[in-house]
Amino acid sequence: MAKGYPGVPLLMSQPGVGAVTALAFVLTLGDVHRFPRGKQVASYLGLAPREHSSRAKQRMGGISKQGNRLLRFLLVEAANIAVRFDPELRKEYLHRCHQKHFTVAKVATARKLAIIVKEAIIEEVSRSVRRTKLLCRGSDSRLLCWGHIFHKEV
Structure with a gap:
């Protein structure tokens, strides 16, 4: 309900x-x-x-x-x-x-x-997306954020 x-x-x-x-x-x-x-x-x-x-x-x-x-x-x-x-x-x-x-x-x-x-x-975001945003906040624009893993763009 x-x-x-x-x-x-x-x-x-x-x-x-x-x-x-x-x-x-x-x-x-x-x-x-x-x-x-x-x-x-x-x-x-x-x-x-x-x-x-x-x-x-x-x-x-x-x-x-x-x-x-x-x-x-x-x-x-x-x-x-x-x-x-x-x-x-x-x-x-x-x-x-x-x-x-x-x-x-x-x-x-x-x-x-x-x-x-x-x-x-x-x-309209769930908890997992909010946590990812917190992790990505303040990161360099060249860094790509996905979950707990940071990948550097080439």
Whole structure:
């Protein structure tokens, strides 16, 4: 049933995202093209920090909890699984764990996962293509990238 919705099979290719999380994400956000930046998606879902600022001081609080409570819960659980299987997310999670409490790191990873999923819908790419793009980013234009192997053009 979930695979009948557009974008759901694509989201299920992301680490930690199952059928329920993907379906909830697609149905809650609707058209993701209305969010130009990932920061706006995080804010819509209530995963962005609350801000208490005055003239010269900027104080960031906990998450705003303004969005859909169920989707926020599902994204935190999906991030918990994604940390075990995605090396990039694991690295960021462990780095955050050295600075903050592990629950704060989980929510930060959920925010990152929400942004990754939003970008995957917009670009219509699966996890394997996203990983290849990450590997190819910053490479010389003369280098051809395919998977984990770099071939030099002749």
